[in-house]
Amino acid sequence: MAPSPLRFLSADRPLREARVVVLGVPLERGVSFRGGPALAPNAIRQASWSLESFSHHVRKDLVDVGVCDLGDLDVERSREEVFRELEGSMQRLLRAGKRVVVLGGDHSVSLGCVRGAMGALGKVQVLVLDAHSDLRDEYLGDRFSHACVSRRLSELVDRLVIVGARSFFGPDLDEPFFAELGEIPKKLSREAPLWLSLDLDVLDPGIFPGVTNPEPGGLSYGDLLDVFRLLRGYGVVGMDVVELAPPFDPSGVSAVTAAKLVIEAILHLWG
Ligand SMILES: [Mn+2]
Numbered sequence: 001m002a003p004s005p006l007r008f009l010s011a012d013r014p015l016r017e018a019r020v021v022v023l024g025v026p027l028e029r030g031v032s033f034r035g036g037p038a039l040a041p042n043a044i045r046q047a048s049w050s051l052e053s054f055s056h057h058v059r060k061d062l063v064d065v066g067v068c069d070l071g072d073l074d075v076e077r078s079r080e081e082v083f084r085e086l087e088g089s090m091q092r093l094l095r096a097g098k099r100v101v102v103l104g105g106d107h108s109v110s111l112g113c114v115r116g117a118m119g120a121l122g123k124v125q126v127l128v129l130d131a132h133s134d135l136r137d138e139y140l141g142d143r144f145s146h147a148c149v150s151r152r153l154s155e156l157v158d159r160l161v162i163v164g165a166r167s168f169f170g171p172d173l174d175e176p177f178f179a180e181l182g183e184i185p186k187k188l189s190r191e192a193p194l195w196l197s198l199d200l201d202v203l204d205p206g207i208f209p210g211v212t213n214p215e216p217g218g219l220s221y222g223d224l225l226d227v228f229r230l231l232r233g234y235g236v237v238g239m240d241v242v243e244l245a246p247p248f249d250p251s252g253v254s255a256v257t258a259a260k261l262v263i264e265a266i267l268h269l270w271g
Pocket residue numbers: 130131132199201202213243
């Protein structure tokens with residue numbers, strides 16, 4: 001049974017005792033095709049209670065990590081205000097030495113996260129796992145659409161790496177940001193803090209149909225575990241998990257998969 005109010009599995013520590021903080025940002029202002037990510041944070045929390053808190057891959061348990069769930073940011077205001085509050089929260093949490101998991105929301109929330117990480121830590125590199133290049137300068141007049149998030153991130157940080165992309169609008173194909181899974185070690189630095197942005201549509205829609213913009217082909221669940229395993233050697237300070245669309249997840253298996261990925265990411269990166 002999930003506790004009421006709803007929180008992520010085993011996230012029962014007060015903030016000051018927690019090493020890892022979960023924060024929901026149910027913002028859905030930047031979608032381009034169909035909706036749902038506003039419902040994602042609580043769908044992921046709910047689904048997490050169907051899972052074990054133990055990972056046999058790393059033989060660690062969430063209970064021993066110390067996780068706090070801060071609930072959701074208030075998104076009933078302008079997008080810029082939401083970004084600003086997210087940025088401020090991220091700065092405070094990272095300065096306090098916490099590691100942060102942000103449950104989106106559409107992919108635009110990554111911008112607030114990375115701005116905050118830069119405010120707290122200076123230079124930050126970003127690894128984006130995404131089916132889409134998201135490199136448009138604007139989409140239907142909106143520079144902060146989820147279709148533009150990697151373009152905006154590329155303007156912020158020195159090092160942006162995109163893995164899993166298979167949807168391009170043409171000219172973006174020759175941009176320098178794309179990498180294969182196996183190229184991650186040579187593209188990222190082990191020195192600089194790293195923000196991980198996990199757009200769940202990077203997964204094959206056959207195993208993860210519940211997203212706003214499904215794209216055929218894609219990574220497997222095992223591929224993502226390989227990424228988490230690899231990133232143990234890097235200074236990952238936080239991650240966002242975005243674009244789950246519960247209305248297109250009638251079996252609920254996408255929400256469960258998202259929750260499982262959050263558990264495995266926490267235990268691989270910070271367990
Ligand atoms: Mn995407």
